[in-house]
Amino acid sequence: MCGIVGYAGPRRASPILLEGLKRLEYRGYDSAGIAIGRGDGSLSSVRTVGKIQALKDAVPKDLGGTWGIGHTRWATHGGVTQANTHPHFDGSGKIAVVHNGIIENYRALREMLAKEGVVFTSETDTEVIPNLVARYYKGDLEAAVKAALVHLEGTYGIAVIHADEPGRIVGARNGSPLVVGVGEGETLLGSDVMAFISSTSRVVYLNDGEIVSLDPSGFRITDRSDSRVDRAADAVTWELGAIEKGEYPCFMEKEIFEQPDSIGRALGGRLDQDNATAKLGGLNLDRRYQRAVSRVNIIAAGTSWHASLVGAQLLESVARIPASADVASEVRYRNPVVERDSLWFAVSQSGETADTLYAMREIQRKGANVLGICNVVGSTIARESDGGVYVHSGPEIAVASTKAFTSQLAAFYLFTLHMARMRDMSRAEGERFLAGLAAVPDMIKTVLGRRDAIQAVAKKYSRRRDFLFLGRGLLYPIALEGALKLKEISYIHAEGYPAGEIKHGPIALVCPEVPTVFLVSDDGLREKVISNIREVKARGGPAIAVGVEGDKELEGIVDDFIPVPKMDSRFYPFTMVVPLQLFAYFCALDLGRDVDQPRNLAKSVTVE
Numbered sequence: 001m002c003g004i005v006g007y008a009g010p011r012r013a014s015p016i017l018l019e020g021l022k023r024l025e026y027r028g029y030d031s032a033g034i035a036i037g038r039g040d041g042s043l044s045s046v047r048t049v050g051k052i053q054a055l056k057d058a059v060p061k062d063l064g065g066t067w068g069i070g071h072t073r074w075a076t077h078g079g080v081t082q083a084n085t086h087p088h089f090d091g092s093g094k095i096a097v098v099h100n101g102i103i104e105n106y107r108a109l110r111e112m113l114a115k116e117g118v119v120f121t122s123e124t125d126t127e128v129i130p131n132l133v134a135r136y137y138k139g140d141l142e143a144a145v146k147a148a149l150v151h152l153e154g155t156y157g158i159a160v161i162h163a164d165e166p167g168r169i170v171g172a173r174n175g176s177p178l179v180v181g182v183g184e185g186e187t188l189l190g191s192d193v194m195a196f197i198s199s200t201s202r203v204v205y206l207n208d209g210e211i212v213s214l215d216p217s218g219f220r221i222t223d224r225s226d227s228r229v230d231r232a233a234d235a236v237t238w239e240l241g242a243i244e245k246g247e248y249p250c251f252m253e254k255e256i257f258e259q260p261d262s263i264g265r266a267l268g269g270r271l272d273q274d275n276a277t278a279k280l281g282g283l284n285l286d287r288r289y290q291r292a293v294s295r296v297n298i299i300a301a302g303t304s305w306h307a308s309l310v311g312a313q314l315l316e317s318v319a320r321i322p323a324s325a326d327v328a329s330e331v332r333y334r335n336p337v338v339e340r341d342s343l344w345f346a347v348s349q350s351g352e353t354a355d356t357l358y359a360m361r362e363i364q365r366k367g368a369n370v371l372g373i374c375n376v377v378g379s380t381i382a383r384e385s386d387g388g389v390y391v392h393s394g395p396e397i398a399v400a401s402t403k404a405f406t407s408q409l410a411a412f413y414l415f416t417l418h419m420a421r422m423r424d425m426s427r428a429e430g431e432r433f434l435a436g437l438a439a440v441p442d443m444i445k446t447v448l449g450r451r452d453a454i455q456a457v458a459k460k461y462s463r464r465r466d467f468l469f470l471g472r473g474l475l476y477p478i479a480l481e482g483a484l485k486l487k488e489i490s491y492i493h494a495e496g497y498p499a500g501e502i503k504h505g506p507i508a509l510v511c512p513e514v515p516t517v518f519l520v521s522d523d524g525l526r527e528k529v530i531s532n533i534r535e536v537k538a539r540g541g542p543a544i545a546v547g548v549e550g551d552k553e554l555e556g557i558v559d560d561f562i563p564v565p566k567m568d569s570r571f572y573p574f575t576m577v578v579p580l581q582l583f584a585y586f587c588a589l590d591l592g593r594d595v596d597q598p599r600n601l602a603k604s605v606t607v608e
């Protein structure tokens with residue numbers, strides 16, 4: 001949430017900062033700004049409301065200065081106005097700060113500083129920071145930032161510059177990510193590696209409580225006790241092409257169509273045909289411990305929670321291990337019981353979601369092992385978890401998560417197979433499960449081939465204001481996911497429900513104006529869902545079904561039918577979610593929405 005970029009080097013800073021902000025735009029896009037050192041004891045600054053393009057248009061093409069900071073905002077404290085846009089400055093205008101996170105005690109700090117004569121120009125919590133730094137500044141920016149940080153309660157990732165310290169940027173992290181980019185004769189800073197991916201792929205991740213002071217020749221990290229931290233640079237393996245739209249009109253469409261490949265990467269090297277099981281190298285748990293696990297608890301948010309709900313059902317039904325998946329923001333404050341021999345998972349595409357991260361830390365504090373299922377390598381959850389599985393989807397840029405979801409599913413299917421084979425699953429059954437999993441990428445290709453038919457269905461319904469999405473068993477979380485996708489990018493109200501539950505209330509919504517999307521498997525629950533469809537049809541509700549190819553009865557009773565290829569029913573979550581992603585996408589497109597950057601949202605939610 002919110003993006004930070006910083007540059008110190010020999011090149012002109014403004015184009016580099018603007019490019020970094022463009023790549024970070026998915027983290028927040030309501031306003032943006034930059035501050036650049038001029039080298040004459042003053043700073044230049046431009047701040048605009050709206051997307052990065054507005055900032056690009058406003059920045060003079062010849063703006064000089066070789067070090068600076070930039071920020072793209074997702075508003076927390078104070079409305080979307082130019083005055084609230086970062087960077088924020090001290091009274092003298094010499095110190096500039098960009099900040100991600102929330103300073104919880106900012107009101108008390110504002111009062112204290114106001115009594116000392118500081119005049120505030122914004123409604124933000126951030127503005128206390130440059131003024132605190134100014135309070136302590138005696139010619140050493142790093143020392144002044146350290147003194148200022150002592151006052152701050154809450155979360156922050158900050159970058160600070162002073163007009164009188166050419167080439168220097170001081171960054172600090174507590175709860176909001178910061179990464180140093182190590183270039184040739186230049187050093188960069190970002191809230192994630194996207195900020196500087198086209199300049200360098202050598203990165204150093206900061207941990208909470210650490211401060212970095214950087215200049216073109218390098219960087220120095222210190223911790224809370226002021227001890228020097230030596231940390232080698234990691235290499236980022238993402239290719240530039242992976243973060244560009246290529247032939248697609250937007251990232252969401254590109255990411256939906258990448259799924260056969262991204263799932264292939266998640267499964268790559270992990271299908272152990274010789275032993276009819278899955279190989280997961282990063283679990284970091286000895287086999288005896290794994291065998292003794294008596295319960296699995298999963299925490300996550302949004303789409304990752306939906307993948308976790310599928311994972312929990314699978315673990316119970318296939319590996320016969322009691323399992324549940326919970327919303328991380330609830331778990332953290334519930335004082336959860338952490339049973340002996342229970343294993344926990346924190347699932348997060350970004351690996352930075354504050355709710356999931358803080359819940360994970362709380363559970364670790366109680367002594368449990370928490371494994372991560374993450375996409376972003378080097379992210380905080382990936383680094384702080386006790387082991388886990390990278391899903392290798394490649395960068396996911398559209399705010400609506402699609403390919404990360406199916407790769408998270410892949411991780412759960414692999415883990416389930418691994419645990420099941422350590423328990424009661426036979427070799428023959430393991431082989432069947434492996435074959436089903438290996439077939440998923442091709443099955444998804446077939447579904448993607450039905451793009452035009454799905455677009456036609458979306459066109460027919462895109463002007464409806466309310467939708468119901470219903471499924472049972474493994475397809476109930478897919479109904480939740482279909483409803484979430486539709487609401488977040490098209491702004492159409494949609495509710496996901498277990499199909500059997502509609503008679504307990506939601507059926508009151510059924511009428512000719514409210515379509516219901518049914519997910520219909522060919523397992524033992526099919527008949528039950530068909531009955532639900534008849535109940536909806538009897539009340540005049542339009543019914544759309546995503547069902548199994550060749551199901552003529554189903555096709556005959558619904559208004560619109562989207563078939564997926566027949567397969568082992570345990571794998572339908574993969575194929576049935578894809579038509580729902582496309583349906584949401586085409587509805588949003590038809591309504592003229594900004595698909596990649598829907599209103600009010602941001603990709604990585606790093607505040608509570």
Ligand code: M6R
Binds near residue numbers: 301
């Ligand atoms: O990065 P995470 O997987 O932790 O993100 C969790 C949610 O914020 C995320 O899935 C959100 O719901 C997406 N916008 C859904 O498309």
